[in-house]
Amino acid sequence: MLTQQILDGLSKFYPETILSVTILVIVFVELFFKKKTRVSGWIAMAGLAAAMLFTFLQVNIPAQTIFFQMVAVDPFSYFFKVLLILSGFLIVLFTFLSDEIRSSEFKTQEYYALLIALTLGGFLMASSVNLLMMYLALELSSLSSYVLAGYFKKSNRSSEAALKYVIYGGVSSGLMLFGISLIYGICGSLDMFAISAYLSANPVNLITLLIAIFLMLAGFGYKISAVPFHFWTPDVYEGSPMPVTALLSVSSKAAGFAMLIRFFLVAFQNAGHPTITTEGLHQYITLPGLHWPEVIAVIAVATMTLGNVVAIWQDNLKRLLAYSSIAQAGYMLLAFVVVSPQGISAMLTYLAVYLFMNLGAFFAAILISNKYKTENIEEMKGIGYRSPLLCVSMAVFMLSLSGIPMTAGFIGKFYIFSALINNGYIWLAIIGLMNSVVSLYYYIKILKNMFLIRPQGDTGAVSFGAGYSVLLLALAIPTIVLGIFFGPLTKFAEYSVQIFGLK
């Protein structure tokens, strides 16, 4: 019986198993190569590709939990797995193409193993349905990212980034662990379904529960860099190697969101019995007296406003993108306030779109720093005339991030604001939209320097190899195409959310 369940679980655990094996292979293979090699990078890509393949095989698998209710295999985790693999794949390519990494004292050794470990952590974060499992997954991904952030050992900035990251991460996960223990104390279980069942059947002390939620939020908030747990973000993003920054801003954030969504919707909603409203929509019922959506609303507004306003003053492109990614997290949280499948699917749509545009922006930043040796926006004057393809792509990413129509970013925002307005949160929608107007100012500031000011001094054209251009276009084209034909994406997102309505 026991063996049977483990074997049964393993048969649905192939993607994760493959990633674990990949990590071991990389560590082993590195022993036989010199300090600089791409072999492990290729292995990492092969591992990710194989994991992707096996993830695809799970597409129609019925939603279920495996390993004694520890991990769920369902459309929701499927969505995040696809996202995380895609992101991991692109990051490996970024690493290959980054001069910053090629020229430094960078030793590849464990880099790719850690990258895969972070992805694996993300997988587990997205699928765990047990608080303990969730915490372990969070730690796996966090610990990998601490090391990755400090990967330039000799660089002060990088080391400082890693140290800050560790301290913030340590405190946040400690708080979260305390929150978990409180919840265990109240409900007597770490299983999310059991928690949900207990909470809907028994009266509990709501104050204690709310405190527990706040403590849990510290952990989630740190992972998705929501205010007030965002302080590490600018420094870490600025100090880390650029591909790592990109990875943190997408994979790590996406996994954080996955965990946040699952925790709240499964444990704190009456998930088993969504009621049907007059419009035929399923709606979750929050526990009476427990106003956590309002708490999320406040955090969302604070996050996006702070991110957008502070970003205006930034001159360093990486710092600017750091604040921008804080603001972007705010928009996504906004969708979460609407505790309905519509809101969650809007959030997932946004995350998918965000993957392309944000990674695109970081890749463009990598190329700029490769060729122009600068991260300072003021030094990017007129480079639009010297590298047109790069800067036009950058323009696409910036406009998409600010949500101008005909780009994917608009569709993401469109769905989020749709969800808000449909559920009566018109004020939140207005605040969100005003925020995106503000955000345009700093996104366009980059374009201003690139195109509106003529280059001074050296005006020669600076071109890139074909590989760079292909990758750039591979990110820019989906950003535009998803802005015009977004049907399949939103369908996928809606499909992925159904687990919460059907459990």
Added chain:
Amino acid sequence: MHELKILGVGILSWITFLPVLGMIIVLMLPKEKEKTVKWTALGITLLQFVLCIVLWMNFDNTLAGINKIEGFQFIEKFTWIDVPGFAWTNRVVIEYFMAVDGLSMPMVLLTGFIGVIATISSFSINKSIKGYMALLLLLNTGMMGTFVSLDFFLFFVFWEIMLLPMYFLIGVWGGPRRIYAAIKFFLYTLFGSAFILIVMLALYFSSKDPTTGAHTFNVISLMDPANLLPGSLLAGSLTTARLLAYAALFIGFAIKVPIFPFHTWLPDAHVEAPTAISVILAGVLLKMGTYGMLRMSYGLFPEAMVYFGYALAVFGMINIIYGSLCAMAQKDFKKLIAYSSIAHMGYVVLGMSSLTTQGISGAIFQMFNHGTITAMLFLIVGVIYDRAHTRNVDEFGGLANKMPKYFGLVIIGFFASMGLPGLSGFISEALAFLGAFSVEPIRVITIISTLGIVLTAAYMLWTLQRMFFGTLPEKWSGLTDLTAREYFMLVPLAVVVIFLGVYPSPILNMMATSVNQLVDFVSKSTSLTIMGW
């Protein structure tokens, strides 16, 4: 139902997306072939204009449109996005829905016409012409698309598309303060669009399409109160939510018009923009605001429009008086024209607010005439600025003798702007005033507004006197008269201005049925007597 297809694709799609095709061609041309780039762009816009003429030839003046799908012509309706939705989400349908009626037809013609003129005027641009022309063509698509879309989502997408080319056209090819002007334009308009987006979404979720059962963005379905779900946010009549939605929509459109106090971006944008862009800005872009009000605000919130009718008239009056006074105070020729443009849009707003057939006809006709006349005035500014590199009115004098042919066209432009009988501006302003005057509650406002005519005459004649009469300063003795290219852009405009001044029927007949339908629709949708509460 009228249909016209070329190669299996509807004519409206051709008109709208031809410039995008042109943009792709232009982008594929090598950078050095500047001449080819210019002529390709001109060829495309000319072809587009020819298609607009063909459209006009096949246009049936007797069909009304507005809120009845049967009255629309050249309909193209396809499903763009259709997400079926699962058990717990609604089906999402967004349509590619284009058609014209008497409201949009004059605007389509105007856009095609001004597009050609602006391209000719752009021949003098000499830096990165390839990028310039590509953006100009994209801008054209955005404007044309806005006038022909009948799906709110599609309308919004086109509305926003043209922000970007405009930003770069002002920002890269503009004057010394171009960066400031470009970002100001962009932020202002985006701020307005945010409100439009909210209203659009609120309407969407309040609606139910009778055929698909899903929510809808179809403007015509939205106009029918029966399609609004009972109990939804924007259902009912004269509810607070509906009045607020109207106000939000108003802000979005008013920024574009621009209506005082949202006008401050306009003088900056005009002064810094290159001539051709000023022509498009004044000629077409501003009309998108008033067109949006007529099509969206009037159609979707008729009773709120009547409720706020008085306020709208007051805004029109302020625009007229304030714009004229500001124009009078300007020393910069271009800024003067920019403020006069604000004042003239005031006539449109005043005419619209009357909700009479004459008033609205006058408003739409004024939109068309403002497009041609102001375009002409900005070209006139461009001509002198290209030669003298200054726009300070006081530095000139006695140009009439030095540049007689130029002076001749200036006279036509200035007098048309003043509303001299026999020129097109007179008819539209007269109609707008007539309509407004016939409505009792806003009669006083109309009377005050007529002061604008006197003020316009004052600053126009004064400018004429300062620049063209008197003695020619020594430094301008080398000025030359118009070149062939400048003729090609000014003369067609002058011809249209004179022709429509003598025989305005082609345009007035085009819109008459639709305007009647609009007035009828709005006045029947509310228990409020027009302006009479």
